[in-house]
Amino acid sequence: DTTELLKEHEQFTNLLESLGCQVDVASPVEGLVDAVYMHDPMIMTPHGAILLRMAKPVRSPEPAEFRKDLERIGVPILGQLTEPAFADGGDKVWLDAKTLLIGHGYRTNQAGIDQIRDLLAPHGVDVFSFDLPHYEGPGAVLHLMSVLSPIAHDKAVVYEPLAPVRLLQFLESRGISWFTVSEKEMLTQGANILTIRPNVVVLAAGNPEIEGKLREGGVEVHVFAGNNVAVKGDGGPTCLTAPLARA
Secondary structure, eight states, X not given: OHHHHHHHHHHHHHHHHHTTOOOOOOOOOTTOGGGGOTTSSEEEETTEEEEOOOSSGGGTTHXXXXXXXXXXXXXXXXXXXXXXXXXXXXXXXXXXXXXXXXXXXXXXXXXXXXXXXXXXXXXXXEEEEEEOOOTTOXXXXXXXXXXEEEEETTEEEEOGGGSOHHHHHHHHHTTOEEEEOOHHHHTTTTTOOEEEETTEEEEESSOHHHHHHHHHTTOEEEEEOOTTTTGGGTOOTTTTOOOOOOO
């Protein structure tokens, strides 16, 4: 429902601004429907943006379009992936300024991981990769952030059935505990949560189980109606944003 989608997008943007975020909205590009999921064409780092190459053919023009937006608002560019590398931003999770996790799956290959690691190595950033499961195959959307969303320096939300064992062990080794998401709510973006600042998050409506767990755990939860702009496109509030700077 295009009318509802646009309304949801505006309400989502207004919610972010009400929570203290400065929001820049990129112009739509004809034919690139998936470009609403701004998280995927780029990885933002403390040292500049890394523009990616996207494995899904219909999304391949997006990084070049994103470059125009970054240049327009003055965001420095650290580098860009080149063939045969490909990667999606949804396959990366920052734990801190020196620790980047990357999922290795159908949307991010080893060459992509290697090039990202090479770009960040001079800045002392450690890059750890984790194999993602086959799940529903190459045509489905399964990113690392489909199963893991950090919500504070020591807390996360995890969909355990699809989470790599080594990933869970890594989180434990860093003293990070997590709230578990059910299969039902993983499918409605219950594991795809946008952290505004530690313990303040945005969650797609329709996920009462994980919402309740978060509130009981002392997390401030803001819910937005995203049935059209998020859930139907297999992208939650994290996918809809590309955070560029944090205080």
